[in-house]
Amino acid sequence: MQDGKLKLDRRRLLLTGAAAIVAPAVLSAPAFAITPDEIKKRGKVIIGIQGDNPPWGYVDSSGKQQGLDSDVGLLYGKYLGVPVEFMPLEVANRIPALTSGRVDILFATMAMFPERAKAVQFSKPYAANIILLIAPKSVEVKSPADMAKLKSIGVARAAAQDTQVTKNAPAGTNILRFDGDAASIQALVSGQVEGLGGNMFYIDRLEEAKPGYWENKIEFQRIYNGACTRLGEKEMNASVNAFLDQIKANGELGKVYEKWMKRPLPPMPETVEGVSFVAS
Amino acid sequence: MNYKLDFAPVIDALPALLLGCLGTLWLALAGMALAIVIGIGGVVLRDSRIKLFRWLVIGFVELIRNTPFLVQIYFIFFALPLAGVRLDPTPTAIIALGVNGGAYAIEIIRGGVQSINKGQVEAGLALGLHKLSVFRFIVLKPALRAVFPSLASQFVLLTLTTSIASAVSAYELTSVAKRVESDSFRSFEVYGVVTLMYLVMSWIVMNILNFISSRYISTYPVK
Amino acid sequence: MGKGEFLFLLQGLKWTVVLAIVSFLCGTITGLAIALLRTSGYPAVERTTAGYIALFQGTPLLMQLFVVYYALALYGLKIDAWIAVAIGFTLHASAYLGEIWRGSIEAVPRGQVEAAKALSLNYFWRTKDVVLPQAFRISLPATIGFLVQLIKGTSLAAFVGFTELTRAGTMVSNQIFKPLLVFGIVGLMYFALCWPLSFFGSRLESKFAAATR
Numbered sequence: 076m077q078d079g080k081l082k083l084d085r086r087r088l089l090l091t092g093a094a095a096i097v098a099p100a101v102l103s104a105p106a107f108a109i110t111p112d113e114i115k116k117r118g119k120v121i122i123g124i125q126g127d128n129p130p131w132g133y134v135d136s137s138g139k140q141q142g143l144d145s146d147v148g149l150l151y152g153k154y155l156g157v158p159v160e161f162m163p164l165e166v167a168n169r170i171p172a173l174t175s176g177r178v179d180i181l182f183a184t185m186a187m188f189p190e191r192a193k194a195v196q197f198s199k200p201y202a203a204n205i206i207l208l209i210a211p212k213s214v215e216v217k218s219p220a221d222m223a224k225l226k227s228i229g230v231a232r233a234a235a236q237d238t239q240v241t242k243n244a245p246a247g248t249n250i251l252r253f254d255g256d257a258a259s260i261q262a263l264v265s266g267q268v269e270g271l272g273g274n275m276f277y278i279d280r281l282e283e284a285k286p287g288y289w290e291n292k293i294e295f296q297r298i299y300n301g302a303c304t305r306l307g308e309k310e311m312n313a314s315v316n317a318f319l320d321q322i323k324a325n326g327e328l329g330k331v332y333e334k335w336m337k338r339p340l341p342p343m344p345e346t347v348e349g350v351s352f353v354a355s
Numbered sequence: 356m357n358y359k360l361d362f363a364p365v366i367d368a369l370p371a372l373l374l375g376c377l378g379t380l381w382l383a384l385a386g387m388a389l390a391i392v393i394g395i396g397g398v399v400l401r402d403s404r405i406k407l408f409r410w411l412v413i414g415f416v417e418l419i420r421n422t423p424f425l426v427q428i429y430f431i432f433f434a435l436p437l438a439g440v441r442l443d444p445t446p447t448a449i450i451a452l453g454v455n456g457g458a459y460a461i462e463i464i465r466g467g468v469q470s471i472n473k474g475q476v477e478a479g480l481a482l483g484l485h486k487l488s489v490f491r492f493i494v495l496k497p498a499l500r501a502v503f504p505s506l507a508s509q510f511v512l513l514t515l516t517t518s519i520a521s522a523v524s525a526y527e528l529t530s531v532a533k534r535v536e537s538d539s540f541r542s543f544e545v546y547g548v549v550t551l552m553y554l555v556m557s558w559i560v561m562n563i564l565n566f567i568s569s570r571y572i573s574t575y576p577v578k
Numbered sequence: 579m580g581k582g583e584f585l586f587l588l589q590g591l592k593w594t595v596v597l598a599i600v601s602f603l604c605g606t607i608t609g610l611a612i613a614l615l616r617t618s619g620y621p622a623v624e625r626t627t628a629g630y631i632a633l634f635q636g637t638p639l640l641m642q643l644f645v646v647y648y649a650l651a652l653y654g655l656k657i658d659a660w661i662a663v664a665i666g667f668t669l670h671a672s673a674y675l676g677e678i679w680r681g682s683i684e685a686v687p688r689g690q691v692e693a694a695k696a697l698s699l700n701y702f703w704r705t706k707d708v709v710l711p712q713a714f715r716i717s718l719p720a721t722i723g724f725l726v727q728l729i730k731g732t733s734l735a736a737f738v739g740f741t742e743l744t745r746a747g748t749m750v751s752n753q754i755f756k757p758l759l760v761f762g763i764v765g766l767m768y769f770a771l772c773w774p775l776s777f778f779g780s781r782l783e784s785k786f787a788a789a790t791r
Contacts, residue, residue: 137585171542252530425736
């Protein structure tokens with residue numbers, strides 16, 4: 076008799092436990108699409124940015140987000156009229172963070188490539204960059220074939236330099252892929268790799284580590300960076316394009332650009348092959 | 356806009372992923388071999404008469420067991436070159452795994468060694484066996500037999516720890532998985548499948564070790 | 579290394595501690611549920627729970643973090659990355675703690691359970707007042723050992739972009755280019771966190787071992 080009562084108690088405990096585990100799965104509903112109005116209603120915009128890639132996006136030693144993308148992001152927040160919450164992301168995490176709904180928009184050194192345009196919606200370009208190969212001054216590297224002279228080449232996994240080095244390096248080149256710009260630069264500085272794929276600003280950081288040792292060798296491509304929103308979110312795309320038009324016209328973008336890039340804002344192309352700036 | 360599951364990129368990448376599994380098993384094997392060597396050596400030094408050796412081993416074990424593997428492998432890969440020791444990703448991973456596993460192996464094997472009855476040692480010496488032979492056949496082998504299950508779990512753990520070696524671009528399953536993920540942006544599908552692959556690998560490793568245990572280790576006559 | 583950089587490392591240390599504590603506490607609650615399910619006496623439930631435990635013990639923590647991080651997004655739950663990571667560690671902890679406590683629950687002498695049944699204590703009171711207190715004491719060294727593992731495990735949160743101590747170290751090392759110094763300090767900070775716990779755990783273990791002699 077007591078046993079019967081016991082079994083019921085045990086069952087009840089177990090069922091409640093099971094329900095507690097299953098409930099979150101059942102109660103959720105996918106809802107990634109967002110509009111500027113919803114952002115304004117929510118009261119803040121969550122911007123994905125890079126945390127360790129100066130001068131684009133980096134977190135300084137006091138924990139504050141800095142960089143070109145940071146200033147542009149703050150201007151976007153001002154445009155929308157809401158405060159900005161930055162989410163520093165690893166290189167390989169940028170697109171997944173956007174598509175999974177963790178961030179509303181990316182101002183994260185996102186170079187425009189057709190493959191990426193299949194996964195995210197780019198805005199009009201707001202910055203230009205050059206992807207190149209860095210190697211010691213002592214090694215002569217004039218063309219992609221010369222890359223074979225380097226014992227090993229490091230890149231940040233999934234970054235533009237990863238694609239470029241993989242594409243242009245002769246077969247058999249030892250390419251090491253690291254989880255981010257920071258790790259790949261560390262690999263070069265510590266001598267773990269001889270060459271490094273990167274953008275045109277790496278050399279400034281490398282000069283701090285070992286002045287006069289490395290130089291830019293091969294220019295792989297000139298790329299343009301755009302802000303990214305999710306595919307299909309027409310209002311977000313229209314909003315950020317209008318915002319970029321505005322800060323280009325009133326000179327704010329030029330000012331921020333010169334502050335971080337130490338060079339004037341170059342003219343932006345009207346089109347980039349394989350990438351559309353406007354959501355269709 | 357909904358996130359539709361799409362396993363096609365994972366299926367396309369299966370050959371590369373399977374090769375990555377081989378890389379993982381190779382790192383685990385080499386790492387475990389080194390770990391056992393360090394383990395036995397550490398046990399010998401741990402009971403040495405020289406205080407310095409004893410404290411070195413104690414310090415080594417405590418240091419390794421109380422710091423994360425990621426920090427250890429970062430240290431070997433990024434920091435040691437500045438001290439003159441530059442190692443490629445694969446040797447770095449093997450040494451990091453061996454050192455890490457070795458610290459735990461020292462404790463495990465030591466536990467086994469201490470459980471050997473002192474009478475056995477005395478009997479062996481009384482029979483005129485050389486000290487080294489006593490250690491090899493009367494102390495070490497039975498101890499290894501006794502702690503084989505613990506060493507086996509350690510081996511499985513080591514196999515799983517190889518995934519961290521992807522941080523220094525060593526060749527194993529997680530590195531391959533990250534490449535597939537960055538090419539396809541199908542994070543959940545890729546990592547979900549790879550997680551199952553690790554599960555299968557650890558199951559296979561466990562079963563192989565159990566087989567070795569029942570056939571070769573447990574049958575070693577003792578006591 | 580300047581004061582700013584050192585403070586940044588300390589901030590990372592703070593997040594490491596917070597993440598470890600939150601995961602451990604939540605993992606304790608879920609782990610207890612898992613342990614009780616695992617010893618409930620219903621074969622189907624026990625087998626499912628055993629499968630859950632085997633899943634987390636047979637796969638790398640790094641993979642578990644990735645899958646939880648991206649799976650939570652699939653479920654459509656819009657939550658902070660921080661919370662996603664904490665959930666990942668909590669699930670990991672629940673499986674390991676569940677297994678540790680299952681072992682210690684089963685290590686409580688059967689006589690205790692039989693005596694409690696004879697005193698007509700039902701499952702709830704039997705478990706709460708007789709089995710668990712004894713199991714808890716038996717499990718202390720292993721539980722503390724796992725807490726150390728969890729603290730070390732938080733270093734993997736670096737891979738999903740969470741700035742805990744290890745990631746902070748990588749970022750500082752990338753700014754001042756002194757990896758020997760930076761990772762040395764990071765290692766010492768982890769050691770300072772973990773070693774006292776390990777030491778306490780091993781003292782407990784010898785105390786209990788002495789009691790059984």
